[in-house]
Amino acid sequence: MKDCKLGIDHLVQTAILHKEVTGLEMKPTFDQPIFERIYKGLIVSCQALEDEPLYGAEVMAKMAKSAELGGAVGIRANSVMDIKAIKQVTRLPIIGIIKKDYDDSEVYITPTLKEVKELMEVGVDFIALDATRRPRPHGEQLESLVAYMKEKGQKMMADISTLEEAKYAASIGVDCISTTLSGYTSYSPQHQEPDFALVQEAAGELNIPVLAEGRIHMPSQAAQMLILGAHAVVVGSAITRPQLITERYAQEIKHTLLKNKLKSQTS
Numbered sequence: 732m733k734d735c736k737l738g739i740d741h742l743v744q745t746a747i748l749h750k751e752v753t754g755l756e757m758k759p760t761f762d763q764p765i766f767e768r769i770y771k772g773l774i775v776s777c778q779a780l781e782d783e784p785l786y787g788a789e790v791m792a793k794m795a796k797s798a799e800l801g802g803a804v805g806i807r808a809n810s811v812m813d814i815k816a817i818k819q820v821t822r823l824p825i826i827g828i829i830k831k832d833y834d835d836s837e838v839y840i841t842p843t844l845k846e847v848k849e850l851m852e853v854g855v856d857f858i859a860l861d862a863t864r865r866p867r868p869h870g871e872q873l874e875s876l877v878a879y880m881k882e883k884g885q886k887m888m889a890d891i892s893t894l895e896e897a898k899y900a901a902s903i904g905v906d907c908i909s910t911t912l913s914g915y916t917s918y919s920p921q922h923q924e925p926d927f928a929l930v931q932e933a934a935g936e937l938n939i940p941v942l943a944e945g946r947i948h949m950p951s952q953a954a955q956m957l958i959l960g961a962h963a964v965v966v967g968s969a970i971t972r973p974q975l976i977t978e979r980y981a982q983e984i985k986h987t988l989l990k991n992k993l994k995s996q997t998s
């Protein structure tokens with residue numbers, strides 16, 4: 732009941748905000764209620780790999796609960812173990828992935844049918860998968876994975892790194908795309924900043940929802956993505972990876988103090 736109220740509150744707030752920002756009435760343009768639930772909201776990616784201090788399902792479930800309390804409208808999570816634990820503590824929509832390295836491919840986000848099936852078994856609202864055109868392990872094909880999920884009625888999110896990949900993913904029938912891999916393929920722009928241009932272009936050209944994801948470190952950047960046309964925004968490290976948050980503080984402090992010292996020496 733509380734979850735339901737939270738969802739309705741979010742939709743009402745979103746509609747008000749949308750009108751204030753754009754001057755337009757927000758119309759529910761998507762048939763699927765799941766897309767309304769996440770519209771113009773913040774999705775928090777709760778992930779820690781085995782070599783990270785916060786690794787473990789119990790910790791990830793606490794992260795997800797904290798995200799929900801803070802106003803997140805969805806959770807992105809990696810592995811069956813984490814997803815199971817997260818589902819025990821929240822009813823927010825879940826974008827599930829399985830990160831797995833195979834020797835014969837660079838693709839590691841839900842690379843093969845095996846991971847797709849594991850995610851379908853645990854049950855997630857969206858399966859996110861690498862939707863670049865790079866070769867997949869064992870010669871598996873993106874098109875067959877998409878067709879399989881469509882046939883089973885499983886919603887999916889295509890993680891892409893360029894506009895061309897976004898357009899191709901849309902053309903083969905994915906439900907939505909996310910800019911997750913911009914900066915993480917050799918041929919996409921290697922920015923330190925989030926890829927604002929890609930989000931704006933993809934949102935302008937595609938008629939499926941486009942989510943902004945990747946290196947969004949500040950609340951203002953998340954809001955900017957939504958104004959540029961993102962359907963929702965996914966933030967991970969800046970909320971759930973304390974070692975990286977600390978690193979950014981430490982570097983900024985070092986850098987600023989050094990700059991200051993040099994300035995005072997030359998003046």
Ligand SMILES: CC(=O)N[C@H](C=O)[C@@H](O)[C@H](O)[C@H](O)COP(=O)(O)O
Nearest residue numbers: 776911915945946947966967968969
């Ligand atoms: C490239 C890649 O493997 N991205 C992964 C995808 O699931 C995660 O490690 C990121 O944390 C997630 O995309 C959110 O991005 P950021 O942590 O920058 O807010």
